Amino acid sequence: MMLVFALMLCVPAFACLAMAMERHQETLFGALLSAAASRVLRCAGWSALFVALWLAVAGKGWALGLVWYSGCTSLGAGIVYGLLIVFAKRMSAR
Secondary structure, three states: OHHHHHHHHHHHHHHHHHHOOHHHHHHHHOOOOOHHHHHHHHHHHHHHHHHHHHHHHHHHHHHHHHHHHHHHHHHHHHHHHHHHHHHHHHHHHO
């Protein structure tokens, strides 16, 4: 069960990291966020990734946990990247 939580944490973690980038802020919000808001998003994203790592290692041990974590981060980043592409295409179509 902890492994599923690790996977579920990776998607919002990468979403926070993406929203902390100026390029994605302009795409998503139409304006830049404050430096403090970007810092909070960046800290939240990295914290969630560390918690996901802890959950994966606690669930499977260091050997398989790191492999599982690598898969979770790849899948989470891919999902966020795909959603950013879809959102940018929809915003440019308007």
